[in-house]
Amino acid sequence: MLPVVSDGERETVRSTTVEGIDGPVAEAARAPTVRVRDALSTAREEGFDALADVPIAELLDRLATAGALFLGEGAPSAGADPLEPFETYRRRVTEATGLPAGWVRTSAHWLAVGLRHAAESLRAQSPTGELDVYDDPTYTRETTVGLAFTPRVRVLGASMPANDPTVYAWPALAIGMRIPIVLRPSDREPFTAIRLARALLAAGIPPSAVHVLPGDRAVGETICREADHALAFGGAEAVAPFRDDHAVETYGPGESVAVLGRDPTDRELDTLARGVRRAGGRACFNLTRIVATGDCDPDALAEGVADRLAGADAGPLHDERTDVPAFVDREAAVRIDDAIAAIDGSDVTAADRETRLVERDGAARLLPTVLRTDELVPEFPFPFVGVTERARSALPDCLEGAYLAVAIGDDDLERRLVRSPAFRKVYGGGYPASVDLRETHETYLASFLYETTTYDPA
Amino acid sequence: MMETTYTNPHAPTDATLDEWVETVVATHFDPDGGTPYWLEWQDDRGIDVRERVDSFADLRDVFDPFDQDVLRTLSAAEFAPQSLDGDRRVYETGGTTGAPKRVVMREYWREQARWTARLLAEWEFPTGNVLGLAPPGGANNAGTFVQHLAHEWDALPYHVTMDPRWAKRLSERPDDREFDEYVDHLLEQAERVLESQPIAVLFTTARLLERPRVRDLVADSSIEGIVHGGTALDRDTHRVFREEWYADVALAGEYGNTLMGVAPEAPPSLRSPSERAYHLDYVPCYPYFVPEIVDDDGEVVPYGERGTVRLTVLTEEFFLPLLPERDAAIRIEGAGDLPWDWVRTPGTSDRASEDAVEGVY
Numbered sequence: 001m002l003p004v005v006s007d008g009e010r011e012t013v014r015s016t017t018v019e020g021i022d023g024p025v026a027e028a029a030r031a032p033t034v035r036v037r038d039a040l041s042t043a044r045e046e047g048f049d050a051l052a053d054v055p056i057a058e059l060l061d062r063l064a065t066a067g068a069l070f071l072g073e074g075a076p077s078a079g080a081d082p083l084e085p086f087e088t089y090r091r092r093v094t095e096a097t098g099l100p101a102g103w104v105r106t107s108a109h110w111l112a113v114g115l116r117h118a119a120e121s122l123r124a125q126s127p128t129g130e131l132d133v134y135d136d137p138t139y140t141r142e143t144t145v146g147l148a149f150t151p152r153v154r155v156l157g158a159s160m161p162a163n164d165p166t167v168y169a170w171p172a173l174a175i176g177m178r179i180p181i182v183l184r185p186s187d188r189e190p191f192t193a194i195r196l197a198r199a200l201l202a203a204g205i206p207p208s209a210v211h212v213l214p215g216d217r218a219v220g221e222t223i224c225r226e227a228d229h230a231l232a233f234g235g236a237e238a239v240a241p242f243r244d245d246h247a248v249e250t251y252g253p254g255e256s257v258a259v260l261g262r263d264p265t266d267r268e269l270d271t272l273a274r275g276v277r278r279a280g281g282r283a284c285f286n287l288t289r290i291v292a293t294g295d296c297d298p299d300a301l302a303e304g305v306a307d308r309l310a311g312a313d314a315g316p317l318h319d320e321r322t323d324v325p326a327f328v329d330r331e332a333a334v335r336i337d338d339a340i341a342a343i344d345g346s347d348v349t350a351a352d353r354e355t356r357l358v359e360r361d362g363a364a365r366l367l368p369t370v371l372r373t374d375e376l377v378p379e380f381p382f383p384f385v386g387v388t389e390r391a392r393s394a395l396p397d398c399l400e401g402a403y404l405a406v407a408i409g410d411d412d413l414e415r416r417l418v419r420s421p422a423f424r425k426v427y428g429g430g431y432p433a434s435v436d437l438r439e440t441h442e443t444y445l446a447s448f449l450y451e452t453t454t455y456d457p458a
Numbered sequence: 459m460m461e462t463t464y465t466n467p468h469a470p471t472d473a474t475l476d477e478w479v480e481t482v483v484a485t486h487f488d489p490d491g492g493t494p495y496w497l498e499w500q501d502d503r504g505i506d507v508r509e510r511v512d513s514f515a516d517l518r519d520v521f522d523p524f525d526q527d528v529l530r531t532l533s534a535a536e537f538a539p540q541s542l543d544g545d546r547r548v549y550e551t552g553g554t555t556g557a558p559k560r561v562v563m564r565e566y567w568r569e570q571a572r573w574t575a576r577l578l579a580e581w582e583f584p585t586g587n588v589l590g591l592a593p594p595g596g597a598n599n600a601g602t603f604v605q606h607l608a609h610e611w612d613a614l615p616y617h618v619t620m621d622p623r624w625a626k627r628l629s630e631r632p633d634d635r636e637f638d639e640y641v642d643h644l645l646e647q648a649e650r651v652l653e654s655q656p657i658a659v660l661f662t663t664a665r666l667l668e669r670p671r672v673r674d675l676v677a678d679s680s681i682e683g684i685v686h687g688g689t690a691l692d693r694d695t696h697r698v699f700r701e702e703w704y705a706d707v708a709l710a711g712e713y714g715n716t717l718m719g720v721a722p723e724a725p726p727s728l729r730s731p732s733e734r735a736y737h738l739d740y741v742p743c744y745p746y747f748v749p750e751i752v753d754d755d756g757e758v759v760p761y762g763e764r765g766t767v768r769l770t771v772l773t774e775e776f777f778l779p780l781l782p783e784r785d786a787a788i789r790i791e792g793a794g795d796l797p798w799d800w801v802r803t804p805g806t807s808d809r810a811s812e813d814a815v816e817g818v819y
Binding site: 012013014030031032033034035037038041225241 | 632634668669670692693694695697698699702703735736
């Protein structure tokens, strides 16, 4: 059974089956609400103090070790149990989520990179640009202004998603900032959470600071409501209860967007297609909408992206070259296929195939799809994008809510995107090449885990 | 098929179930002192129920599933025998699944408290002053039950009363803060009682016991035993309660409601919590009420299987045959001197959960 990890590992009387492509993959514990409250209390008291006792350099070394352990590299500290082989973890994630092997490996790699390079992320979020402010919070500005960079919470909670293991880097970075974490993993993919917790503990992170509680959705809701601050990942329905809660950061849906003020170059088209296809099309950073404005021809733009997606590989899920994810629940794929068919527009990718919904390697797949449409399409968990046209005057207001925005060929629009508080990640000139954990995820952790206060020792 | 030949050594009657059915039917269908509703029901059908019913099994041949809406609209006196005199009271259900249902009772809750006290004695459960933390008073039965339970122990009842209908409305609001403030208001009152009064037993809901403030309140008090009821309790929470949060006090559950009565948790001497995988096993007050666990066709499920609860209440104060309840539960065999069917881990059934707000009381 995938256990509750909270001051040791515990199995529960009840469990739930994690279903996979070829049948059950694992049993996962059901943490009761009282265990959440114990975890929050332990994290808030002992966990916070235990992390405060570890020098920042030592803490970051342990995170780096955890990153290596997560990937199946390095050795755990004395007395710690080794983690299961990385390939076993990888296969279980693929089986349970339908995410192809290559994307699971890539995503796990970026999670490990986040842990190994936590120092860079922490420096980027430091008011002084240095790490020592996490050991000694006091610093001086304008020669004589005494300030302190102090924690404003003692525990971070999170209700985590199943779409992409990399997202676990963000709560893990909180550990580097000396804030304990209490997480509820998705029932569809609890493997990353358990493996991460084991890696962190094996690397020497205090057990009182790391809590993973597989359980019913109520567990996630309790964590988000009762932690000092929380992250709620998921679709619109999952995050809706927390939209107006100032102590909860809601991450999702992504509905990332690219806006083009002129026809793209081949290289720019390559980056846009990658933005649709990478991570199996399931991450918040995947492009959902590409908007043509000004001199950009939307039909040619759609054709250009479709041409580049035509070669996406829908082969065996455990083959590293496979691009296209599978659906564990075939009915979910049918519903998505029907929903896309109901959108007013034309499927530019349809010419290359008979149907969008196919059966490959024993599982339902939705082949990459580019829809030329006048609508701003919703997000779906496979490589899917809607190409639409909008008057320049309607931009960027009609796109609010996008996790990530790419601007190509319109400097003025690019600046307006940057100035708008509704867009928190803006990239000019093309879709970004990689995940950079020094950047924000919607916002910096430090913006809600820490605050600047006055400290004048004189 | 229900076994009907047992007798309950802790009940006020030593009749078997079949014998008790005859007694109760004779009372409610007595042309002179019977229950107006049932007499009219009988006349409408042109039958003599006393002729037709000799046993528990006969009830299904004569009665349809009881329409509980009757209890929402009928004048309460119409559902009580005319021969029932003395200090009667109208009791109302909490109203978590619609308008409240009403029944008239006189001695029933005192009898249920006596039955509960006798069963808890088999636990060697502590006795003494009882603090009811949030059992509703007024029209609801729970506060009355706490009072009678304390009296069974020759002790004093203390009450922190909750308004379940207001709590329900608060719990339905998207923002939890007002609900939490109301709970804090209740807990502050409980703390004041515990500061100066020698309380031995806390009577409260499982949902309140999930709050760390209640755990701390118990740990810092004179409380030696907790009786919890009113809300479902999952097995993992039960285990944490028993082995961690409330490990230093005796802990017993009770399952019941205004219409049914009280089914206390089975004594651990008959089946320990770990033997039953932390399921909560409840012992109905046979032959006063019989919660049958049935499938979709109304047939009693085999032992160990889950079904919905169909409740039959057989008292000389009121008669309620074949009431489909909102709860689902597992049917299990009884044990020791309590050999009739027990009810395991009841909870709101999937069918009812969309409409009900459980967890208030």
